[in-house]
Amino acid sequence: MTAITVNGKIYEVASEARTPLLWVLRDELGLTGTKFGCGIAQCGVCTVHVDGVAVRSCQMPVGTVGQRAVTTIEGVGSTTVGARVQKAWLDLEVVQCGYCQPGQIMAAAALLAANPDPDDNAIDAAMSGNLCRCGTYVRIREGIKHAARS
Amino acid sequence: MKRKTLLTLVALVAVAGVAVLGVVGRMVLQPGPYAFAGGRPVALSAYRGPSPTGVPAELALADTVTRGAYVASMADCQACHTAPGGQPFAGGRAFVLPFGTIYTPNLTPDPETGIGNWTDAQFLNAVHRGIAPDGSRYYPAFPYPSYTLLSDEDVLAIKAHLFTLKPVKQANKPNNFGFPYNQRWLMAIWSVLFNPNERFRPVPERSPEWNRGAYLVExxxxxxxxxxxxxxxxxxxxxxxxxxxxxxxxxxxxxxxxxxxxxxxxxxxxxxxxxxxxxxxxxxxxxxxxxxxxxxxxxxxxxxxxxxxxxxxRSVPAVKGDLPVPAGPAPSTPQTVIDNPVGKRIFEGNCASCHAWTGAGAAREEAQLTGVRTVNDPSGANAALMILHGSGAGTPYRPAMPGFGKAYSNDEIAAVTNYVTARFGARASKLTAGDIGRLRDAN
Structure with a gap:
C-alpha cells in the first residue's frame, strides 16, 4: 500500500507503484474530473499539480509521488489562484465542449502561481502542451490575462 | 639516364609497397580483444577457476531448454535475426551498409528456408569461422570474429535452442552488394587476416568475475x-x-x-x-x-x-574522445537567447510536458535531458534519431517516448534537435534538413 495526499486528503492506494497516477485518481479514488486523452503526455488533458507544478498524470507512476501534495481539478478551486482562474473561465465563457478544460485550468493555475503577470510568450510556452480541438485557444489566453488582472 | 629513372621507379614502388605492408600489417597484427588485461591466458580446459562459459551458477541445475535459451540471450541472436514486425529468428532484417543492403537469414529449424538440416559441425563452422554449409563465406556483419570466442558447448546450446523454435518458412533475401563487394570468396582472405578462429582463453591472473565478464562482453x-x-x-x-x-x-x-x-x-x-x-x-x-x-x-x-x-x-583502458563534458542543470528560462523559434515552438508543444522547461524531467526521471550524453553530443545524431523514432520499451508500465518522424518535416526535426542541444547540452548541434534525411535513410 502507498499513501498519497490528494487535495489535502490522505489516501491509501492499493495499485502497484508503477501504475500511472491518472489511473489511480480516476479508477481507484473516483476523482474523474481529471481526464484521459492520449496517454503519452502529448495532449495535456490529464494535468494535475504535484507540489504546485503542472504534471501530466498519465506519465507519473504513483510510486514516485511520495510525500508531495497532489492537487486535481476537484481541489484547485480552494487555492486563490485556482479560484481566480475558474472565475475568469466562467466570466469569459472559455469552455466549448469542455473535455480539455480540466487540464487547461490546471496548467493556467500553475503558470499564474509561478508568474503572476505572464506575457503572450510565457503563456504560449506554458500552455502549448495543452491541446483543445474546439480551438478555444484565444479565449484561454484571454482567460489567463483576465485572471492575472483580477 | 634511363637506368637512373628505372632505379628511382623501382625504389618508389618498393617504398610504397613497404608502406602498404606496414599499414595492413598494423591492422592485422593488432592486440586481441582483451590483451590489455595482461597475464598469461590459458586454454579453457586448463583453467582452474569456475567456468566463465555457459550459464551462470544460479542456472547450472536448470533444464537444457532453459539453459539453451539463456545462452542464446547472452549472444543476442534474436535482435538481428528478426525483421521489424516479423517472426522471431526468421531473419529478413535489413542492414544498410556502405556497400549495399544485406538481410539476415532465417535461423528457425525450417529444413527448406531455415537451418533445419544443419549438422552440429556445420553450425559450429558458421558461428566460429563464418563459413556456410555450402562453403560460401559470410560477411562480417555477422559477428563471427566475436562469436569465434564462444565455446563449442555454448554454440551447440544455441543451436539446440533454435531447434526448439517453431519452423518458419521464409526464404532468405539476397543482398544487393555491387562489385567487388559481392565477391564472397574475398571474405576467405579477410577471415584469415581478421578472424583469429580461437576460443576464449581465460586469464588466471584476473578474478573469476572478470573472466565471466570478458566472456559475456567479448x-x-x-x-x-x-x-x-x-x-x-x-x-x-x-x-x-x-x-x-x-x-x-x-x-x-x-x-x-x-x-x-x-x-x-x-x-x-x-x-x-x-x-x-x-x-x-x-x-x-x-x-x-x-x-x-x-x-x-x-x-x-x-x-x-x-x-x-x-x-x-570498468577494466577496459580509457580511449580519449572528443565529446564535451556534459553541461549541468538548466534554468527554466534560458539565460542566453536561442535564435530558433521553430525549435522552441515544437519543444513547447511536444517536449516540455515530459521533459520540463528545466530539462530535468517533469513526471519521471527517464525524461531527464540535462547531463545525458545524447543531449551533450554536438553531432546531435542520436538526439535526432530519438525524436524521429521515439525511445523506450513498448512494454506496459515502462516509459516510452513517441516518435515524431511522421509528424514533422526534416527541417522541423533539425530545428527541435538543435534547440534541445543548445538549451540543455554543452554545445549546440547544427543539423540541417539534409542531415535528418540521411539519418532517416540509415535507419
Missing amino acids: AAGHCGECHTPRNLMQALDQRRKFGGGVAEGWTAYNISSDTVSGVGDWSAADLAAYLSTGHARGRGVASGPMAEAVELSLSRLTKSDIGAIVTYL
Missing part, C-alpha cells in the same frame, strides 16, 4: 562490434577498443573508462542499472539498437552476470 555480447571503431579493412580497431562506433546511423558511444567521452565516471550501480533496465538516473535511456540489446539480451541476464559485465567494462 564472445557472446559482441559489444565491440558496435562500440569499437573499425579500420579501413572493416575489422575492429582493438587499439581504440570501445572508443565508439556507429550502428545503423546511431552513435554507439565510447564505453571505455575515459571519464569524459566514455563511462569512466559512471558508478558500478549506474552501469548495472543501464544494462539491465535500459536506464540509469541522470545517464539517459538506451535507445535504437542498444534498446534492443537491453530488451532481448541484457535484461534477461542474471544479476551476477550483469555484475561480471560491469567488472570487465
Whole structure:
C-alpha cells in the first residue's frame, strides 16, 4: 500500500507503484474530473499539480509521488489562484465542449502561481502542451490575462 | 639516364609497397580483444577457476531448454535475426551498409528456408569461422570474429535452442552488394587476416568475475562490434577498443573508462542499472539498437552476470574522445537567447510536458535531458534519431517516448534537435534538413 495526499486528503492506494497516477485518481479514488486523452503526455488533458507544478498524470507512476501534495481539478478551486482562474473561465465563457478544460485550468493555475503577470510568450510556452480541438485557444489566453488582472 | 629513372621507379614502388605492408600489417597484427588485461591466458580446459562459459551458477541445475535459451540471450541472436514486425529468428532484417543492403537469414529449424538440416559441425563452422554449409563465406556483419570466442558447448546450446523454435518458412533475401563487394570468396582472405578462429582463453591472473565478464562482453555480447571503431579493412580497431562506433546511423558511444567521452565516471550501480533496465538516473535511456540489446539480451541476464559485465567494462583502458563534458542543470528560462523559434515552438508543444522547461524531467526521471550524453553530443545524431523514432520499451508500465518522424518535416526535426542541444547540452548541434534525411535513410 502507498499513501498519497490528494487535495489535502490522505489516501491509501492499493495499485502497484508503477501504475500511472491518472489511473489511480480516476479508477481507484473516483476523482474523474481529471481526464484521459492520449496517454503519452502529448495532449495535456490529464494535468494535475504535484507540489504546485503542472504534471501530466498519465506519465507519473504513483510510486514516485511520495510525500508531495497532489492537487486535481476537484481541489484547485480552494487555492486563490485556482479560484481566480475558474472565475475568469466562467466570466469569459472559455469552455466549448469542455473535455480539455480540466487540464487547461490546471496548467493556467500553475503558470499564474509561478508568474503572476505572464506575457503572450510565457503563456504560449506554458500552455502549448495543452491541446483543445474546439480551438478555444484565444479565449484561454484571454482567460489567463483576465485572471492575472483580477 | 634511363637506368637512373628505372632505379628511382623501382625504389618508389618498393617504398610504397613497404608502406602498404606496414599499414595492413598494423591492422592485422593488432592486440586481441582483451590483451590489455595482461597475464598469461590459458586454454579453457586448463583453467582452474569456475567456468566463465555457459550459464551462470544460479542456472547450472536448470533444464537444457532453459539453459539453451539463456545462452542464446547472452549472444543476442534474436535482435538481428528478426525483421521489424516479423517472426522471431526468421531473419529478413535489413542492414544498410556502405556497400549495399544485406538481410539476415532465417535461423528457425525450417529444413527448406531455415537451418533445419544443419549438422552440429556445420553450425559450429558458421558461428566460429563464418563459413556456410555450402562453403560460401559470410560477411562480417555477422559477428563471427566475436562469436569465434564462444565455446563449442555454448554454440551447440544455441543451436539446440533454435531447434526448439517453431519452423518458419521464409526464404532468405539476397543482398544487393555491387562489385567487388559481392565477391564472397574475398571474405576467405579477410577471415584469415581478421578472424583469429580461437576460443576464449581465460586469464588466471584476473578474478573469476572478470573472466565471466570478458566472456559475456567479448564472445557472446559482441559489444565491440558496435562500440569499437573499425579500420579501413572493416575489422575492429582493438587499439581504440570501445572508443565508439556507429550502428545503423546511431552513435554507439565510447564505453571505455575515459571519464569524459566514455563511462569512466559512471558508478558500478549506474552501469548495472543501464544494462539491465535500459536506464540509469541522470545517464539517459538506451535507445535504437542498444534498446534492443537491453530488451532481448541484457535484461534477461542474471544479476551476477550483469555484475561480471560491469567488472570487465570498468577494466577496459580509457580511449580519449572528443565529446564535451556534459553541461549541468538548466534554468527554466534560458539565460542566453536561442535564435530558433521553430525549435522552441515544437519543444513547447511536444517536449516540455515530459521533459520540463528545466530539462530535468517533469513526471519521471527517464525524461531527464540535462547531463545525458545524447543531449551533450554536438553531432546531435542520436538526439535526432530519438525524436524521429521515439525511445523506450513498448512494454506496459515502462516509459516510452513517441516518435515524431511522421509528424514533422526534416527541417522541423533539425530545428527541435538543435534547440534541445543548445538549451540543455554543452554545445549546440547544427543539423540541417539534409542531415535528418540521411539519418532517416540509415535507419
